[in-house]
Amino acid sequence: MCWPGRTWPRIRASSATPAGSPTTAELSTLLEAALAQLTADQVTERLDEVGIANARLRTMAEFAEHPQLEARDRWRDVDSPVGPLRSLLPPVTVPGRESAMGPVPAIGQHTDAIRAEFASGRDRTRRQEQS
Structure with a gap:
């Protein structure tokens, strides 16, 4: 080189x-x-x-405007509490199947469900330890 x-x-x-x-x-x-x-x-x-793989370090703005993301149809719009947001598909996708791109949850939207899930796991562990 x-x-x-x-x-x-x-x-x-x-x-x-x-x-x-x-x-x-x-x-x-x-x-x-x-x-x-x-x-x-x-x-x-x-x-x-000479065939050495390489890539340029980009700023976040440069990354967001990278032409390959648009060319490969990697962007999707998702709902959020502040309105629609542009979001990238996951790195691995299955041809013929659209990736699940659900809405961005509001702060605290799932807190109670997560706490209940952890509490039930703790309760299950306690029961197993007692038996």
């Missing part, structure tokens, strides 16, 4: 070296020196050229 024809056998031989080892630190130093003068787009282009 940055040093055509150079093999770096010591680093290549230690690809399973744990993070924080001297080889990892050495590799980090080499990479930082090699990439410091490049723009993010140039680094991405070079990594893509």
Whole structure:
């Protein structure tokens, strides 16, 4: 990528070296020196050229506007106590089945049901311990 024809056998031989080892630190130093003068787009282009998976760190606003989310139809509108909100589908979906995207609950909406569920579990555990 940055040093055509150079093999770096010591680093290549230690690809399973744990993070924080001297080889990892050495590799980090080499990479930082090699990439410091490049723009993010140039680094991405070079990594893509040699088949190294990569991604750019985005702000929340950049993430929300990422064109692939729209292209892959990943956004859904869900109801909430403050009105409709744009929400992402879960990462794993089943083709032909729409993911359940229920409304966002109001604060405290399910509190009593959850407390009752935990209380019944506690009661069940006490009964089991007593028998």
